[in-house]
Amino acid sequence: MITLYGFGRIFPEGQGETKDMWIQWALEEVGLPYRVHALDHTGGELDSPEYARISPFRQVPVIDDDGFVVAESGAIVLYLAEKAGKLVPPDFHGRAHVTQWCFAAAATLLPTFQAMDLAGMFDPEKAARKLHQELPRLAQRWLSHVDERLACQPWIVDNDFSVADIMLAGVLRLVRKTDLMAPYPAVAAFYARCMARPAWQRTLQMYAQRLGTSVDNVR
Numbered sequence: 001m002i003t004l005y006g007f008g009r010i011f012p013e014g015q016g017e018t019k020d021m022w023i024q025w026a027l028e029e030v031g032l033p034y035r036v037h038a039l040d041h042t043g044g045e046l047d048s049p050e051y052a053r054i055s056p057f058r059q060v061p062v063i064d065d066d067g068f069v070v071a072e073s074g075a076i077v078l079y080l081a082e083k084a085g086k087l088v089p090p091d092f093h094g095r096a097h098v099t100q101w102c103f104a105a106a107a108t109l110l111p112t113f114q115a116m117d118l119a120g121m122f123d124p125e126k127a128a129r130k131l132h133q134e135l136p137r138l139a140q141r142w143l144s145h146v147d148e149r150l151a152c153q154p155w156i157v158d159n160d161f162s163v164a165d166i167m168l169a170g171v172l173r174l175v176r177k178t179d180l181m182a183p184y185p186a187v188a189a190f191y192a193r194c195m196a197r198p199a200w201q202r203t204l205q206m207y208a209q210r211l212g213t214s215v216d217n218v219r
Contacts, residue, residue, distance in 0.1 A: 008038025030084035101164035
C-alpha cells in the first residue's frame, strides 16, 4: 500500500493549499490503495532524522510505495499515473505532453504565483514598486497563453483529463482568492471543472478532517 506523507496541522495563517492535497487528489482519481501519514510540521517532524531519510529537502509531499520512495509533487503524480495506467495517455508522445504540462505548471506558473505571495508577505508596503508591477504582468502573460489553449479543448493536454490537469489546477488554487483568473474565461471554466470533480471533493473533505478544520477553510 502507498503511504502519503502530508501535513497534519493547518498553518497559523489558515493556508488552504498544500501540495499533498494534489497527491491525495491524484490517488483518489486513479483508485490506488493508500494511507496518509500526517506530519506535525509545527512540532518539527519534517526535520526529524527519520523523515530526512526519505525527503531530500524535508518537505511534503512524499510517497512510500512499499519501500519505493518518490518526492516532488510533479514526479509523484506522474508515478501514480504510470503505476495505475490512468490519467496518462498510452502512447509515448502523449505521455511526453502530459509531462511537459506538469513541468509547465510547476516550473513556469508556480514560481510566478509564489513570488507574488512572497512579495505581498515581505513587502506589504510595496517599497519594491517595480516588482509588484511586473509580477502580475508576468502571471497574466502565462495565463493568457493557457487561456488560448483551453479555449480550444476542455483539458490542458487534449480532450482527456490527466495528471497534468491536477498539477495545473493545484497551481491555480494559489490565486483562487485573487482576480487574476477573471480576464481569462477559459482558465476560469477549466478551474471550475476541476474543482467539481468528485475525487477533488472527496479530497477536500478528507484534508479538512485531517487538519481538524472546516472544508470552507481549505476550499
